[in-house]
Amino acid sequence: MSEELLDLVIVGCGPAGLSAAINAKIRKQNFIIFGLDFCSPKLSWAPTIDNYLGFFKIKGEDLRQKFLKHVEDMEIEIKSQRVDKILKIDKHFMLQCGEKNYSAKSVIVATGVESGKKITGEKDFIGRGVSYCATCDGPLYNDKVCAMITYSSEGEEELKFLADICSKIYYLPQHEKVLENVSENVERINAKPKEIKGGMMVEKLILEDGKELSVDGIFIYRPNLPPDQLVPGVETESKALKVNRNLETNIEGLFAAGDCTGAPYQLGKAVGEGQTAALNAVKYIAKH
Secondary structure, rough: OOOOOOEEEOOOOOOOHHHHHHHHOOOOOEEEEEOOOOOOOOHHHHOOEEEOOOOEEEEEHHHHHHHHHHHHOOOOOEEEEEOOEEEEEEEEEEEOOOOOEEEEEEEEOOOOOOOOOOOOHHHHHOOOOOOOHHHHHHHHOOOOOEEEHHHHHHHHHHHHHHHHHOOOEEEOOOOOOOOOOOOOEEEEEOOEEEEEOOOEEEEEEOOOOOEEOOOOEEEEOOOOOHHHHOOOOEEEEOOOEEEOOOOOOOOOOOEOOOOHHHOOHHHHHHHEEEHHHHHHHHHHHHOO
16 A cells, blocks of 8 residues: 555546646645546547537537646646545545555545446346456456456556466457457457356356357456446445535545536536535545
8 A cells, every 4th residue: 555645536537537636736635636548538529518618619629638738737647547446444545556555535536427338247247257357356366267348448457467367368358459469368359248147156258249258257447437336335326426515425535526426417517516526525634
């Protein structure tokens, strides 16, 4: 674990996360913001934005660049890494990021909405052969056969990790810019997963082309983890994190902002919630 106890960790670098980071910086907090290489792809895809105050008829990508420039000018560094788990231990939070852990007094989750539709049977086998974190659960599959399904290129680091542990890996990339020649025990399959089957544990991965893969475990890498997998014990409502008007979750010291708190999925709402969550997190830190 990181020896330093941070005031705050912000998970996600979309509009809500960046807004939270700016306000944390202004309030002189010792914090880290985590995000993937490409912050806020959904904003980038917008051809024009008309309903964000002060920026009429602006391209989504142009506004995204303004957000990133604002953060850069304030000397805020975005750590390009996915957070795999957030745990409340005593009065502080432990965040697992690959093989490294961080400790913080408070956390703001601003991960957006979960990307990618769940595979049939996926939810039923969570903890029984389905995992979202190779560095967390990979050692359980030493010399076993596993499948690795990735929805972004960042998941290839976890693929490399698994290649050193498992006897064989079926690699099913669901994205472009695919890693080639990882290891001799990795077999790339260009197909979409359809269903996960088994008894007490995972036994098979069924593909859309009808092929069946016999596996001991299935690792799924999405840029955003399901909220209840990211934060065990957190309350959700209609797949969103349940928060009050202060953006507090049911776990004391854990806040959430942006699309991950549910509809409406609007830019102004995300930016406002990021600010509100940061200001309330600062109050929580000062109080405790």
